[in-house]
Amino acid sequence: MTTPYFLSTAIPYVNSRPHLGFAFEVVVADALARHRRRRGRDVRLVTGTDDHSLKNVLAAERAGVGTAAWVAGHADRFRALWPTLGATADEFVSTSLDPRHRAAVVALWQRLAAAGDLYRAPYRGLYCVGCERFVDAGDLVDGCCPEHAAPPEEVAEDNWFFRLGRHADAVRAAIRDGRLAIEPAAARDETLAFLERPVHDLSVSRSAARARGWGIPVPDDPDQVVYVWIDALAYYLASLGWPGAQAQGRRRLRDQRRRRRLRVRDDAGAPTITAPGSAPASRGGSGAESPGRR
């Protein structure tokens, strides 16, 4: 039996219609899947939509539509893109509609909490809704996010934080010895350079009030919703069947030794780091390779 080959597109926010960049990603993913199938591989190509983002909430507000209706309508457009392009995915997961996704988010959060990788702390910072993250004041140009040309909003609230810093050495080692492959080499080098600097812990929730109640509530803390990156990370796990009945998900996760996550856009960085950083928790390990920052 051949080694299974798992391939996923990035999952796009659905604040707008599909654009040309994502259409290109669909075509590339489909071509890669077809190529591997012709070579006899057992390929599984999954895609979907990243629904729990504040961007989506604000887009729905601007359109005067409820968020759930907006997201469902746009998910249909992204789904329809595939046959339009003659492409085929094995599975399409809309993260707000698929109950398997919610179960994976809750399970991942609980594992991270059990491993001691999460803590709640006050946070004050500048938040760019376009980036869906806090930005450094030093990176602003004339007070605006350089990518979105808009001023970030000042936010002061409690957040849950993931102890990303404690996993930096392990992630760096995995990239260096090839267990974690990042291609092309420029993206790999960029990620390693990011890990050479002090790696700060990562905000992984936001207040339910600021999120307008949209998102998956943090287990045992309903005032907070799970932040979009941890939420999206669970999509990749759920699409492999994790956590899964009768350990099926865990077995699939282990068997998919050659997992591929395709990103056409220039967004290597935190998502690239977060996924392997939190992987020990998804495997049920302690994840405590070195002392945390706090």
Ligand SMILES: [Zn+2]
């Ligand atoms: Zn921005």
